[in-house]
Amino acid sequence: MRAARFDERFTLLDRAEAPTAPELGVGSIIERLIALTRSVIPPAETPHGIGVAAPGPLDSERGLILNPPNLPFNQTPIRDLLADALGVPVAVGNDADLAALGEHRLGAGRGTRHMVYLTVSTGIGGGLILNGELYTGAGQAGEAGFVIVAPGDPISGPGREGYIEPIASGTGLARRAREALEGGRDSLIRERVGGNLEAITGKIVGEAARAGDPLAREIVESAGEYLGYLITSLAHLIHPECVVIGGSVAGLGDLLFAPVRRTLAARIVDPVYAGMRVLPAALGEDGGLVGAAIYAAEGGIS
Amino acid sequence: MRAARFDERFTLLDRAEAPTAPELGVGSIIERLIALTRSVIPPAETPHGIGVAAPGPLDSERGLILNPPNLPFNQTPIRDLLADALGVPVAVGNDADLAALGEHRLGAGRGTRHMVYLTVSTGIGGGLILNGELYTGAGQAGEAGFVIVAPGDPISGPGREGYIEPIASGTGLARRAREALEGGRDSLIRERVGGNLEAITGKIVGEAARAGDPLAREIVESAGEYLGYLITSLAHLIHPECVVIGGSVAGLGDLLFAPVRRTLAARIVDPVYAGMRVLPAALGEDGGLVGAAIYAAEGGIS
Numbered sequence: 140m141r142a143a144r145f146d147e148r149f150t151l152l153d154r155a156e157a158p159t160a161p162e163l164g165v166g167s168i169i170e171r172l173i174a175l176t177r178s179v180i181p182p183a184e185t186p187h188g189i190g191v192a193a194p195g196p197l198d199s200e201r202g203l204i205l206n207p208p209n210l211p212f213n214q215t216p217i218r219d220l221l222a223d224a225l226g227v228p229v230a231v232g233n234d235a236d237l238a239a240l241g242e243h244r245l246g247a248g249r250g251t252r253h254m255v256y257l258t259v260s261t262g263i264g265g266g267l268i269l270n271g272e273l274y275t276g277a278g279q280a281g282e283a284g285f286v287i288v289a290p291g292d293p294i295s296g297p298g299r300e301g302y303i304e305p306i307a308s309g310t311g312l313a314r315r316a317r318e319a320l321e322g323g324r325d326s327l328i329r330e331r332v333g334g335n336l337e338a339i340t341g342k343i344v345g346e347a348a349r350a351g352d353p354l355a356r357e358i359v360e361s362a363g364e365y366l367g368y369l370i371t372s373l374a375h376l377i378h379p380e381c382v383v384i385g386g387s388v389a390g391l392g393d394l395l396f397a398p399v400r401r402t403l404a405a406r407i408v409d410p411v412y413a414g415m416r417v418l419p420a421a422l423g424e425d426g427g428l429v430g431a432a433i434y435a436a437e438g439g440i441s
Numbered sequence: 442m443r444a445a446r447f448d449e450r451f452t453l454l455d456r457a458e459a460p461t462a463p464e465l466g467v468g469s470i471i472e473r474l475i476a477l478t479r480s481v482i483p484p485a486e487t488p489h490g491i492g493v494a495a496p497g498p499l500d501s502e503r504g505l506i507l508n509p510p511n512l513p514f515n516q517t518p519i520r521d522l523l524a525d526a527l528g529v530p531v532a533v534g535n536d537a538d539l540a541a542l543g544e545h546r547l548g549a550g551r552g553t554r555h556m557v558y559l560t561v562s563t564g565i566g567g568g569l570i571l572n573g574e575l576y577t578g579a580g581q582a583g584e585a586g587f588v589i590v591a592p593g594d595p596i597s598g599p600g601r602e603g604y605i606e607p608i609a610s611g612t613g614l615a616r617r618a619r620e621a622l623e624g625g626r627d628s629l630i631r632e633r634v635g636g637n638l639e640a641i642t643g644k645i646v647g648e649a650a651r652a653g654d655p656l657a658r659e660i661v662e663s664a665g666e667y668l669g670y671l672i673t674s675l676a677h678l679i680h681p682e683c684v685v686i687g688g689s690v691a692g693l694g695d696l697l698f699a700p701v702r703r704t705l706a707a708r709i710v711d712p713v714y715a716g717m718r719v720l721p722a723a724l725g726e727d728g729g730l731v732g733a734a735i736y737a738a739e740g741g742i743s
Contacts, residue, residue, distance in 0.1 A: 253578045265678075269571060269578070276555045276571070276680030277717070285677040285710050287670040288589060300708060301670070368589040368603070373678060375587040376567075378578030406602060408587050415579070 140172055143425070144179040144186065145432040149245060151425065153179040165211050173224045180225075189227050190431030190439075191217060192234040195264075196279050199439075202231045230439030232273070234427045236281055238420075239266025240273050240437075241430030242383045246421035253379040256420070257283050259366065259395075260386030261341070263304040267377065273434075284308065288368045294361070303369045307362035309341020309388050315358050316344045326354035345391050362388070363395045367402020374403070374412050385420025392419070442474055445727070446481040446488065447734040451547060453727065455481040467513050475526045482527075491529050492733030492741075493519060494536040497566075498581050501741075504533045532741030534575070536729045538583055540722075541568025542575050543732030544685045548723035555681040558722070559585050561668065561697075562688030563643070565606040569679065575736075586610065590670045596663070605671045609664035611643020611690050617660050618646045628656035647693050664690070665697045669704020676705070676714050687722030694721070 143154040155178045157171060180186060194207040202218020204210075222229040232240075239248075239256030248254035254268040263284030267274040274280055283303065290301035296314060305311045316328050317336045327347045332338040347355035370382055389395060399417060407415075422429055445456040457480045459473060482488060496509040504520020506512075524531040534542075541550075541558035550556035556570040567585035569576040576582055585605065592603030598616060607613045618630050619638045629649045634640040649657035672684055691697060701719060709717075724731055 267678075269576060274571060277682045278680060279714065280678065280680040282677040282680075282710065286674040287708065289592065290590065290667075290670050365592075368592050372588040372674065375584040376569075376582065376675060376678065378580060378582040378584075380579045406589065408584065412581065 140168075140175055141425075141428060142172075142175045142179045143428045143432070145429070147187075147436070149429055149432055149436075151429075154425075154428075155179050159210070161210050165213075165215055168211070169215075169217070169220050173221060176221070176225060186227050188435035189221060189225065189229045190237065190433070190435030191221065191229060191231045192237040192427040192431040192434075193217060193231050195233040195235075195282070197231060197233055198278065199230075199232055199275065202229065204231070228435075228439075230435050232431065232434050232439075233264075233266065233275070233279075233281070235264035236266035236273055236275060237430030237434050238385060238422075238426040239268055239281070239383075239430065240433050241422050241426040241428075242385065242420055243268040243271075244433050245429060246426060247383040247418040248381050251380040253377070254381045254383060255283075255373055255377060255379045256281075256383045256385065257366075257369075257389075258386035258420075259307060259309075259362075259384060259388040261309050263308045263386075267379075269377070269379075283369060283373070286369050286372065288365050288372075294365075303365055306365045307369075307388070309345075312341040312344040312358055312362060312388065313339045315361075316347075316354065319354055319358070324354050327352040328355060341388060345388065348391060348394050356394070359391060359394050360398045363398030364402050366395070367399045367406065370399065370417065371403055371406040374407055374415055378412065379415065381416045381418060383418050383420050385422075385426055389419055442470075442477055443727075443730060444474075444477045444481045445730045445734070447731070449489075449738070451731055451734055451738075453731075456727075456730075457481050461512070463512050467515075467517055470513070471517075471519070471522050475523065478523070478527060488529050490737035491523060491527065491531045492539065492735070492737030493523065493531060493533045494539040494729040494733040494736075495519060495533055497535040497537075497584070499533060499535055500580065501532075501534055501577065504531070506533075530737075530741075532737050534733065534736050534741075535566075535568065535577070535581075535583070537566035538568035538575055538577060539732030539736050540687060540724075540728040541570055541583070541685075541732065542735050543724050543728040543730075544687065544722055545570040545573075546735050547731060548728060549685045549720040550683050553682040555679070556683045556685060557585075557675055557679060557681045558583075558685045558687065559668075559671075559691075560688035560722075561609060561611075561664075561686060561690040563611050565610045565688075569681075571679075571681075585671060585675070588671050588674065590667050590674075596667075605667055608667045609671075609690070611647075614643040614646040614660055614664060614690065615641045617663075618649075618656065621656055621660070626656050629654040630657060643690060647690065650693060650696050658696070661693060661696050662700045665700030666704050668697070669701045669708065672701065672719065673705055673708040676709055676717055680714065681717065683718045683720060685720050685722050687724075687728055691721055 141156040196205040204212040265281040265283035287301040296305040348359040443458040498507040506514040506517045565586035567583040589603040598607040650661040
């Protein structure tokens, strides 16, 4: 959990973080989140508003966190709990949506009318800025991780459901490396985890790719290729001017972006989409925090 | 080419059609389109406006047809050509976009805020109504036929590019039937074309499916399954309240819609998308004409 205070130009003034510790239950998470938020508010000041970048799925209009995987929330009225405790208006948005808003207003997507943000990290998520505004559709638009790019293909994991997330997320990179090593492939990665394949993470695969390990390179290249299919599809469907990619896996830079761009060049129907740019996120890890502040300042619900 | 006259409540008053005959060239097409349009305007009347549902890609703001496949247009200023000849303001939109607008205002999508229209016919196209308005993004949004659902898979044709269009369009159904018959499969379809496999069309495959032919059923079922992947992806990305499917292949009804719905039920991440409906188009073949009239009445450019 992170909390930050911004001035009216969205300059970061103070920042704090604490472990979420979901095993302590919802009550404890909320209590500690309130304390963390208080810790960045000077005693004599009252903020104009608070934006919360929360894991989805959400009911933004009612300020509820519904039932996110791996967290004990269930229809939790986080907006009202925080507003009551802190005496300040609170707006709740999806974390990837608010990172999209941050990148659009102050990051890589500045000046565009239509922008798609993708976050490629432990999982894959996204947010849409259409006609200059955050677009959430009937509530949960932007869930790019569940776009189907390879149905029935073992590349997407044991269920073969074909979603992009298990192919190109950090978790996916780790699984794919593990499967290859179980299949007898040789790689730096095996040494890095002392032979304990369960210890492989996306970060370790990324580091091995940076170090030139052929297996890791191959997996990252393939992740880029499939992200290229995802972006081809969303270009044809949504036709944004710009696709911004953030998250830790995007931190691999050209190792990931080169196969993305190569795939787009091969698959996008020219020439109308030729102007669409694909850019790395500019706000780094704090994109969601900045986006939450902007969301609060702009009045919350899209 | 079709032309129709509507009253201010979009009731159809008159309708005419003529072959496009692209081999006669752009000049002839435009000349005959003007004559066709004149034929539905009574001598003493001047329409309030004219909407044109044109094949994409387009530059709607400048009223140009850019370079559609199979038609000789090239940056053709159709808006100004028609407006000059007929002395009436003209608005030009993509045919699938305007069919989407028609279905939203007066068809299956009435009353929704966010709707996706898909047309599954010779090809596959689409249009998006977001926040109640036609959304075209940087110009060519809604090109659902070029969503990638099976990259590298021979099911998508010789190029294996994986687009949904060659898998589930009428042209795709015909190709897949032809390939199966060349591979020795038995089917009603073979008799229907007197052994001439080049004569197979999507319509013939559809008729054989209706008659219970196992091969045709299998191909239509598979088309529905892959359309289900497309709709799963666009649900997660765009989260519309409603997906409306039109076009001749959608005319197969439950033969197509049952596998679409089965695939959605299996692949959509519950429970937030549970309310999303998938409906057949209500306006039939004239959806694009109605949509063009509405587009003109609403002022054109989105």
